[in-house]
Amino acid sequence: MSVTSAKSEARIASAEAAGSAFRVPAGLIGLILPLGLAVAYEFAVRAGWVEGRLLPPPSRLIATLAALANGGELWLHIGTTMARVGAGFFFGSLAGIVLGALSGVSLLSRQLLDPTLQALRAIPSIAWVPLFILWFGIFETSKVVLIAVGVFFPVYLGVTSAILSVDRKIIEVGRVFRLGRLAQIRRILLPAVLPSTVTALRSGLGLGWMFVVAAEFMGASEGLGYLLIDGQQLGRPDQIMAALVIFASLGKFTDAVLVAISRPFLRWQDTAAIGGQPQEL
Amino acid sequence: MLSIRALSKTYANGINALAGLNIDIQQGEIVAVVGGSGCGKSTLLRLIAGLDLPSEGQIRVDGEAVTAPHPAIGLVFQEPRLLPWLTVGKNIAFGIDQLPPDEQRRRVAQALVLIGLEGYEKRLPKELSGGQSQRVAIARALVAKPKVLLLDEPFSALDPVTRQELHGQMIALWKAYRPTLVMVTHDADEAVALADRVIVMAPKPGRIADEILIVSGRPRDHLDDSFGMARRRVLSALDLTMKPGESRLNDKIAAGAGSWW
Ligand SMILES: Nc1ncnc2c1ncn2[C@@H]1O[C@H](COP(=O)(O)OP(=O)(O)O)[C@@H](O)[C@H]1O
Ligand SMILES: [Mg+2]
Numbered sequence: 337m338s339v340t341s342a343k344s345e346a347r348i349a350s351a352e353a354a355g356s357a358f359r360v361p362a363g364l365i366g367l368i369l370p371l372g373l374a375v376a377y378e379f380a381v382r383a384g385w386v387e388g389r390l391l392p393p394p395s396r397l398i399a400t401l402a403a404l405a406n407g408g409e410l411w412l413h414i415g416t417t418m419a420r421v422g423a424g425f426f427f428g429s430l431a432g433i434v435l436g437a438l439s440g441v442s443l444l445s446r447q448l449l450d451p452t453l454q455a456l457r458a459i460p461s462i463a464w465v466p467l468f469i470l471w472f473g474i475f476e477t478s479k480v481v482l483i484a485v486g487v488f489f490p491v492y493l494g495v496t497s498a499i500l501s502v503d504r505k506i507i508e509v510g511r512v513f514r515l516g517r518l519a520q521i522r523r524i525l526l527p528a529v530l531p532s533t534v535t536a537l538r539s540g541l542g543l544g545w546m547f548v549v550a551a552e553f554m555g556a557s558e559g560l561g562y563l564l565i566d567g568q569q570l571g572r573p574d575q576i577m578a579a580l581v582i583f584a585s586l587g588k589f590t591d592a593v594l595v596a597i598s599r600p601f602l603r604w605q606d607t608a609a610i611g612g613q614p615q616e617l
Numbered sequence: 618m619l620s621i622r623a624l625s626k627t628y629a630n631g632i633n634a635l636a637g638l639n640i641d642i643q644q645g646e647i648v649a650v651v652g653g654s655g656c657g658k659s660t661l662l663r664l665i666a667g668l669d670l671p672s673e674g675q676i677r678v679d680g681e682a683v684t685a686p687h688p689a690i691g692l693v694f695q696e697p698r699l700l701p702w703l704t705v706g707k708n709i710a711f712g713i714d715q716l717p718p719d720e721q722r723r724r725v726a727q728a729l730v731l732i733g734l735e736g737y738e739k740r741l742p743k744e745l746s747g748g749q750s751q752r753v754a755i756a757r758a759l760v761a762k763p764k765v766l767l768l769d770e771p772f773s774a775l776d777p778v779t780r781q782e783l784h785g786q787m788i789a790l791w792k793a794y795r796p797t798l799v800m801v802t803h804d805a806d807e808a809v810a811l812a813d814r815v816i817v818m819a820p821k822p823g824r825i826a827d828e829i830l831i832v833s834g835r836p837r838d839h840l841d842d843s844f845g846m847a848r849r850r851v852l853s854a855l856d857l858t859m860k861p862g863e864s865r866l867n868d869k870i871a872a873g874a875g876s877w878w
Pocket of ligand 1: 628629630632633634652653654655656657658659660661
């Protein structure tokens with residue numbers, strides 16, 4: 337689509353919005369449901385219709401978050417968890433990209449590596465926990481390794497299949513222009529696999545966030561997962577929910593960072609999704 | 618300058634795509650290869666381009682044997698095959714990145730003018746129409762200044778009007794760069810409009826059924842008598858190749874239409 341037609345469509349959209357009293361900016365539509373429910377629940381608790389002890393109302397949640405933030409405790413937990421996810425994501429995706437690239441580019445490495453990795457993948461990753469604790473102790477190493485294992489598989493699989501599905505037709509373009517092996521990789525393979533690699537990294541990151549919780553359940557004295565367990569033991573659902581909200585925000589935020597970093601390199605893509613948002617078909 | 622001797626290709630699955638082809642092509646000549654589908658036209662071009670190896674026989678360009686993609690030989694595929702992440706300008710320059718940047722820019726600018734896409738240099742392939750993409754693909758092959766440019770049904774996916782337009786541009790490009798052109802097509806009109814010589818191929822196994830010389834100058838008038846005659850000869854030669862069991866194909870055509878030899 338050309339820039340001008342996109343602009344004129346935007347103009348039409350905003351003209352429609354001005355003409356209709358019910359039109360809400362697109363980004364805000366998604367807020368209606370959660371905000372509406374929150375306000376309704378808050379109201380119900382205040383009116384005394386529900387007790388709100390096991391499910392604290394939004395005002396209590398906000399107060400808890402504020403208290404945690406003021407005490408400085410919150411930043412410690414966030415920092416610890418972020419560091420764990422960051423390290424696990426780094427090592428896991430590095431290994432996933434390297435081994436995935438090997439498997440994708442060379443038949444021999446694929447025949448050598450893939451069956452073993454596929455077999456390991458069949459083990460639910462959380463099941464590694466006891467072994468990792470025996471091997472690496474209960475401190476940081478075992479946590480980071482577990483997260484890295486979780487990140488590794490989607491990245492490995494995504495990169496391998498991205499390389500294997502590069503169109504033979506554009507590889508032939510490289511051959512006609514007599515590109516050497518390195519130039520073939522740099523000028524054709526890398527750009528061609530970039531979109532699926534970003535997708536693979538995003539699912540890896542998602543799993544990283546999942547696994548950091550498991551890792552912090554297995555004995556931690558700080559971190560958002562610790563906050564969850566601590567809240568359970570103290571019988572404080574508000575603290576648990578505060579941790580959940582932070583998990584959600586951080587997960588979304590780190591994913592958005594990944595997307596933002598990769599976007600300039602993926603502008604050329606001709607897909608139905610524009611600006612990360614799928615269009616209505 | 619391009620010589621093809623006893624060229625045969627049998628694929629791994631046993632299909633005999635080409636059997637004993639001999640072709641000699643002069644510098645700057647435009648040769649059209651026509652034939653029904655499956656008679657080995659694409660196979661022939663892929664062998665000349667060095668993308669596949671022949672089972673038997675030899676291809677030489679200026680005396681040099683072709684066993685791998687050769688700098689003197691360019692190929693335009695049936696689809697544009699542009700790299701979607703490169704702009705039009707960078708796609709055109711794809712094969713000449715070893716040249717100094719100034720020279721690259723000069724050649725790209727010149728090619729953009731010739732294909733009528735000035736001002737499109739910074740566009741991405743997704744913003745182009747099919748005809749525009751194919752023109753960029755042709756420019757990409759031409760800026761490397763190959764002595765021989767092979768085109769595999771380059772216009773077959775386009776509508777007749779666009780195709781007509783591209784014929785004109787093709788001749789303009791040929792005049793600017795003077796490559797030897799070997800163009801596969803399934804359109805007799807296209808062959809007669811562009812070529813100095815039309816090679817008609819027959820299938821199973823792929824072989825040359827007839828060659829027709831077109832002597833008239835360019836541009837050619839489609840309504841002209843000699844155009845119509847040449848076109849009819851190509852069509853009747855094609856017709857014969859479609860009929861099974863024509864063992865003495867060449868003789869019949871030679872007797873009927875007074876072939877060029
Ligand atoms: N890579 C291949 N492997 C096996 N058979 C092939 C391959 N490419 C083409 N063929 C066969 O060779 C014959 C000639 O194909 P092709 O050169 O593509 O014909 P054309 O371009 O004239 O339509 C066909 O019968 C086709 O099925
Ligand atoms: Mg073909």
